[in-house]
Amino acid sequence: MTPTVVILGRPNVGKSTLFNRLAQRRIAIVDDTPGVTRDRKQAEARIGGRDVTLVDTAGLEEAPPDTVAGRMRQSSEAALRAADLVLFVIDARAGLTPADRAFAAWLRKAALPVLVVANKAEGRGGIAAAMEAFELGLGDPVAVSAEHNEGLGALHEAVTEALGAPPEDEPEDAAEDPDRPLRIAIVGRPNAGKSTLLNALMGEERMITGPEPGLTRDSVAHEWVDHTGGRVRLVDTAGMRKKARIQERLEQMSVAATLGALKEAEVVILVVDALLGMDEQDLRIARLAEREGRGIVIAFNKWDAVEDRAATRRVLDDTLMASLAQLRGIAVVPLSAQTGRGVDKLMPAVRTAYALWNKRVGTGELNRWLEGALSRHPPPAVEGRRIKLRYGTMPKARPPTIAIFGTRAEDLPEDYRRYLVNTFRDTFAMPGVPIRLQLRGTKNPYAEE
Template identity: 50%
Template sequence: MSFVLAIVGRPNVGKSTLFNRLVGKKLALVDDQPGVTRDLREGAARLGDLRFTVMDTAGLEEATDDSLPGRMRRLTERAVGMADACLFMIDARVGVTPTDEVFADILRRSGTPVILAANKAEGRAGESGALEAFSLGLGEPLSLSAEHGEGMAELAVMLSPMIEAAALRVEEAETDLDVEEGEEAPERTKPLQIAVIGRPNAGKSTLINKIVGEERLLTGPEAGITRDSIAVPINWDGTEMRIFDTAGMRKRAKVQEKLEKLSVSDGLRAVKFAEVVVVLLDAAIPFEQQDLRIADLAEREGRAVVVAVNKWDVEENKQEKLRDLKEAFDRLLPQLRGAPLVTVSAKTGRGIDRLQAAIIRAYDVWNRRVTTAQLNRWLTEMVEAHPPPAPAGRRIKLRYMTQAKTRPPGFVVMCSMPDKLPESYSRYLVNGLRDHFDMPGTPIRLYMRSQAADNPYKDRKKSIPSRLTKHVKKGATKKG
């Protein structure tokens, strides 16, 4: 198990900047506006020869009620309990504040080892604040600059004995386990990447918390709570997964603030890296224009798609509503015809098992491969049933078909005049592929190619052989 370091502190002291530096990527959103981070974000950190897990947390605020800051504080305190050590950051340019003193006392009583860091200590402006940090009673403060990378070597020196001690404890615990002789460890596989996307307040974070079985993500009645795309690892009934919670996506015209633009961009990036995308709808207002745009985005990115309708527990006429949903789905999203449509309740957990089965099924279809022999037998039947058109009196010939790729399935058809084959005939073939080879809902890519394109002599003019050229010249001379 990896050593976990939680970065905690007041809002806007530079926690996310340090997190990004340690993981070597701009994973966490960074902005001058305080309180950007709200959820717990984990990342694989690398500092010299040290390898560990770093956790970015929400800014600590003096709020203990059920308000948004209060819920954020409880989530951060939970991260402190989960971590092997905490890096408590203050702003060296501001100095020690009353809020810093309150949370320093909380960390002292937590029992978790604490490293005190005075960030933004570069130059003379931060010298006095770094010295003032001694008053917190957490030992000698580490002066660093997360933005400029100063103090990273000193941080590695402080972390090294902690990581070694944690590794020793894990090793001792493993030796105490009774392992049968000859027993092999289970084969590790890459986790299945799942992104949950949808409009604001559709219940994405609540759904993921219910799947995980704990309050891992910040939730509440306020729309737009989630800002970062947070990856949550989970073993879901034996399948290793990473579920990405994303910010709610509103219409582009309504997205004006810089921070919301960054959040939406982060969500789009999560879709591109996902393998299965769960499009979460609100049962009260399903299939609005923004829902259709979001679902179409997932299809255009070539992801396997599952449509989940949340808040199903409050619906009264469930059978009638489900019939209307299926009709609207087939009519409004024909490009995803046959994709799973699952009703769930993130609040009660009803339908979660069906959602998991739909995700696994969509992933299997997304990876499906069909043999070339099967494809060409099927292509012959499709052409006989409905021949391609004959522009200018010349029939387009479909000669050969093969599967070029998976994830999503992609097929190549060798034919004459591919540029003149209408889009309607390509749709006819794609729909036939879905029905015959049982590939409902998954994006299918069909490429038409001409065999003449591979002919190196296609555009060459016919020339007379040199020996014939000599005879032609002699004949012309005699006539002259």
Template identity: 50%
Template sequence: MARRLPVVAIVGRPNVGKSTLFNRLVGKKLALVDDLPGVTRDRREGEANLLGLDFRLFDTAGFEDEDPQSLPGRMRVQTEAAVAEADVALFLIDARAGIVPLDAEIARWLRGSTTPVILVANKAEGRAGEAGILESLELGFGDPVQISAEHGEGVADLFEALLPHIDRGDDGDDDDDDADEDGPLKLAIVGRPNAGKSTLVNKILGEDRMITGPEAGITRDSIAIDLAWPHEGGARPLRLIDTAGLRKKAKVQDKLEKLSAADALHAVDFAEVVVLLLDATRGLEVQDLRIADRVLEEGRALVIAINKWDVAEDPSSLFQGIRKALDEGLAQVKGVPLIAVSAATGKGIDQMVDVAFETREAWSKRVSTGQLNRWFERAIEANPPPAPGGKRIKLRYVTQAKTRPPGFVLFGTRVDQLPESYRRYLVNGIRRELGFGAVPVRLTLRAPKNPYGK
């Protein structure tokens, strides 16, 4: 069952920018925005995402202190209902206009509510809002979060203010990912021509579903086959995608081969886990690394299988050599799973598919913001960021913005000067200590905008 999303209500008098903020957080122009006050007459709602925090957002009508039977009065009733239902309310004021009597009236009413309130000063860019920001302290909600809803400034500070109220901790964060993991594992098998892809698929299926032969490029199209994969906990659904061989561009001559190579890359786009099949009789070639790099660039989880293991010469030395070459050639992801298989005899195929399921689990994993920042604090305490030119880089917090592949956003000051080596230190720590293994991990650096910066 999908978890209940926390609810955030935007409250404020007319024309302070509630609808503009709503549109920015929801990402769609669901609310009508106009310069005339009172344009939003009914409560609008939508699913919002702020740097990895998911919540339902209510955009309330402008608060009017009128007879409940009048239109402004009915708008006020809608606002009160939204605040009562919310986990936290964003009380929006216009920093440029300063505090007006209606702001003070709304503040008095909100102080009597049991819903936590975050004061947000909109239109705070430039110097025109300084006086209004100082005046807002008299409302009794502490320092306001300074933003510009129109220009997207102050997003990081708004995230930090919302975090204690709407992060759900470790409970229920993985529900959406579990739903994906219940579906069939979309497994694409790619590799150079004649690596044995179709023979491997036939062995997995236990029947000759595809024509196989020694000629390269016999599989012209990608073919998807659904099956139940036996497992000790019960059969697991698997969607197997066999693709045309990927060979060097210079050798892709005829139109049919060009279409086949494009189809193989298309199959990677729709896969969750990609098995790159190597030929043990030829070892690891530059083209294999290019294919692996392309799979990781596309954000797919990667497993590498060495086929024809039954006829390999000096298999132990071959395995170690390929392992070393992979770790050097795929520097962005260390420790990609490497499995020895034989499509002819079936050796290693069970292990290969089991590893693919485990890799998808890591690729789909989500950690709570609280758990992530506890790790983050330990990581920067053990190895503080450098201070280029004697000026300290301050890293504030990190959040997971997405899964499949896992993506993280790191906030701090002067992050544009953070060395690549330190970014790698953090990414490797995320993989090692938070259970992401050898899947592609994205780390984006963000600096909070200073409303007075310009």
């Protein structure tokens, strides 16, 4: 088992900057605004010559449990219970605060290995200021500047000493795990229930939830094993509002992180509030996922609170038929993330969408389909010139992609392209999957130049 290293500290001491630096890539959103990180965020990293699971946490604050700050603290406390080593980060420039001293006393009672990391200790003056952290009674502080990449070598050495040498059977450079997890992004509008759904799927409170919209600010990944025993990497994302309403820099960064998570995903779960129905913003997010070529499943959340379910479902189906025809047959799972009802049906739908997204069709089958489609409905002439489609291949899946060759194939009208995609979808049973159609003309060697 790889050891878990948890980064703790009060807000705005540079925990997420340190997390990104140790993970050697920009994962967590970083901003001068205190409290940007609200949920645990984890990544695999190599520190001190060994592989670790690195966990970034929300800032520690004294607050009632029913407030956002209180729920953030509860999330950090849950991370602490799984820790093999704690990096307790303080701000060397600001000096020790009463909150730092209170949280240090709390960590001493936890009886866990703790390293005090005095961040923002750039330059000679910063290192001197870091020495004040001796007062916390948690051992020698390690002076670093995560922003300026100073002191990280000493921190790696301190982590190695705290965790011990790596096991002899652990390779120096671990190869990529062949059993790579299925990558899923949970997307949707603010307050649709994305974080509640992630908690319901994982069976524990991994994400901070509440009635306040916009609680999740960053894209937060969690590894998990689903009902099939397969590994899953779930990414909860910030809610996406209409572009015209996004004004604050922090929200712009949150949306950028969401788009990044969507592009890295293999299947996207679009969470729709069943009480509000599917509006234009939901459709916009679905179209974005389709353009990126991702498998898509709709989680129709808050289903338990819907009074007229038959009418609500009819409206949804009509909306999908009229406005999302390019994903005809998309899987819709009515559920309640709050109560857990229907959640057990979501991952089977996701696994089915993933299998279809990976589906390949042999060249012989494909050309028999093409011949039948052409005989039932021949291509129209364009500007009095006949279009002749000769053969097709499937160069790739993920998503399924058809390449059709023929004379003036690139001139096919849009409605005939849709006809080919829809008959392909129906023939090979690929409902709700993005399908790419590539048309490639063949040059007539006898045509006049």
